[in-house]
Each structure stands twice: as C-alpha cells, then as structure tokens.
Amino acid sequence: MPKPNPTDRLYSKDHEWIKDEGDGTATIGITDYAQEMLTDIVFVELPQVGKNIAQGESMAVVESVKSVSDVYAPVSGEIVDVNKNLEDTPELVNQDAFGDGWIAKIKIADPNQLKSLLGAADYEKLIKEEKH
DSSP states (O other), X not given: OOOOOOTTSEEOTTSEEEEEOSSSEEEEEEOXXXXXXXXXXXXXXXXXXXXXXXXXXXXXXXXXXXXEEEEEOSSOEEEEEEOTHHHHOTTHHHHOTTTTTOOEEEEESOGGGGGGXXXXXXXXXHHXXXXX
C-alpha cells in the first residue's frame, strides 16, 4: 500500500513530486506510487549538476528489475544538487520515495510553472483513475 502523498509538495501527471524549498530551489523525486509500480529499483542515472532542463524534459532515469523509466522535470530550471546516495543505494527510492529517495534539487526558472502541477488531492484522483 503506497504511503499517503504529502500535502507540502506538488505532483506531475508523470508521477514526479516537487517540493518548493522557499529559497528559489525545489527538491524533486518520484512518488511512492511510481516506485511501487516500478518495483525494485536497481539503478538511478542522476542528472548533471549545472545542467539547465526544461519543464517536461527527461532529467534522470530510474531502472528497476521490471523496466527503465525517465524522470521528467516538473518545472524548468538548473540542476543545483543531486542525491549521490542513490549511486550506491538506489533502493532508497523504494524505501523512502518522499524523503531520502529524492533525486535532484533544481533552481526554479519560472515559479509560475508550479501552478500547472497537481496538489496531493488531485494527484490521488489521478492515481485512482489510472488503476481502473
């Protein structure tokens, strides 16, 4: 059973979450639902620090025993940090998708893009629709 989606962040239709840190940066990861669909994650290809990325563009790759999935940028910006712990322990995404399993931090180029994302309740509805 996936954990409830925290209400302190926003969600994309591609199952990424983004948490605005309030200083012009945001932390990005995949949702608990996404990691559950992927099953056991064996490798995470992290983005390059300093890379500029456009909203909707692939920024990372998550490989599981079942499949390989792109992680898409919920907003445009510059990658300012990556979770190097995932290089040795990619299973952190499975264990704590909303915490220690974060993937990257981004300097937000256009805060208005956050308005195009889903709140926790709307994201819950999206998951329910996908399951049917």
